[in-house]
Amino acid sequence: SRTRDHDDLATPIANVLHLAGEATWTEDPATVTAALKSGHRAAERILGRSIPFGDIWSPTKR
Known part of the structure; x- marks a missing residue:
């Protein structure tokens, strides 16, 4: 996929539907970090x- 594809998936729809997940994170897709950060962005x-x-x-928080 292209960078633009990730950005398109991350764009809220009518400011009501917010998608998150590693496929919506442009900087480092297909990683656990991308999934966490995309959920943070949606929140x-x-x-x-x-x-x-x-x-x-935080890796040290439990």
Whole structure:
């Protein structure tokens, strides 16, 4: 796929349907990190505010 394909999948539809998953992350698709970061991005869009990624995920947090 092309970079644009990932971006298109990540674009919210009518600001109601937000897709997440590794295929929607342009920078490093097909990885677990991409899946986590795309879910984080979707949550930020839905909430309408920034949430520091480190606040929700850290390899040392359990």
